[in-house]
Amino acid sequence: MPSSTTYQRRRGQLLEYFDRTAAQAWSKLTSDAPVSGIRATVREGRRRMFENVLSCMPHDLRGLKVLDAGCGTGTLSVEMAKRGAQVTAIDIAPTLVGFARERFEGHVFESGGTIDFRVGDLSDATLGDFDYVVALDSLIHYRAPDMVRVLTELAPRVSKGMCFTFAPRTPLLWVFWISGRLFPRSDRAPAIEPVTEHRLRTLMSKDSPMTSFKVCKSLRVGHFFYTSHALQLVRQ
Numbered sequence: 001m002p003s004s005t006t007y008q009r010r011r012g013q014l015l016e017y018f019d020r021t022a023a024q025a026w027s028k029l030t031s032d033a034p035v036s037g038i039r040a041t042v043r044e045g046r047r048r049m050f051e052n053v054l055s056c057m058p059h060d061l062r063g064l065k066v067l068d069a070g071c072g073t074g075t076l077s078v079e080m081a082k083r084g085a086q087v088t089a090i091d092i093a094p095t096l097v098g099f100a101r102e103r104f105e106g107h108v109f110e111s112g113g114t115i116d117f118r119v120g121d122l123s124d125a126t127l128g129d130f131d132y133v134v135a136l137d138s139l140i141h142y143r144a145p146d147m148v149r150v151l152t153e154l155a156p157r158v159s160k161g162m163c164f165t166f167a168p169r170t171p172l173l174w175v176f177w178i179s180g181r182l183f184p185r186s187d188r189a190p191a192i193e194p195v196t197e198h199r200l201r202t203l204m205s206k207d208s209p210m211t212s213f214k215v216c217k218s219l220r221v222g223h224f225f226y227t228s229h230a231l232q233l234v235r236q
């Protein structure tokens, strides 16, 4: 786990936020329950990004080990397990992992896929090695150097590829996003940390474990109040 004070502080804020303040709202947003207005646009934007992240891996994931880093309520984990993956799904927020377990633990996937839900830090080295790592909107609250430190720690344990999203630094992003608008003012999320793709690529090019990966896909979703950008990194 990155030891920088900025990472540790932000991680603590995110734990408080996702485990308590927003746990119920996240559970609802990631379920089929009706939502209206801004939340509906966020749900649709996330659905599109979800598809983008899945497109960074083979459709058939049988026999492959995947880490869902910052799994939340487990929606992406389930789709990967349906495709046959052996998924390790980890999140720092025990409440969200609890919701995920209630929804999916014990589910038998026809494909043979499995999900092992865990509570902890997504960079925990004791989780072992993976073919793929996906981090869907779980690193967007960390400063760019901390985000790259996380990827650098994961990199030696990843044999095929990683896909993560970041909040692209666009003018519009300053006037909306889930953290600012989805919840009442008192319940707002810790700030997101917008960054340009250029800065991320520059930071990654300086870290030796990251230089074994090349960027293969760069995919942005901008849908009303939801903006997110995915980078697919493939081991070369």
Ligand SMILES: C[S@@+](CC[C@H](N)C(=O)[O-])C[C@H]1O[C@@H](n2cnc3c(N)ncnc32)[C@H](O)[C@@H]1O
Binding pocket: 011, 014, 015, 018, 019, 030, 069, 070, 071, 072, 073, 074, 075, 076, 090, 091, 092, 093, 096, 120, 121, 122, 123, 135, 136, 137, 138, 139
């Ligand atoms: C915006 S939510 C996205 C959840 C899920 N990936 C999805 O798309 O539905 C971000 C998640 O990342 C988790 N998270 C943030 N930092 C983490 C860390 N260092 N280790 C594990 N989980 C983390 C949060 O608890 C939260 O559940």
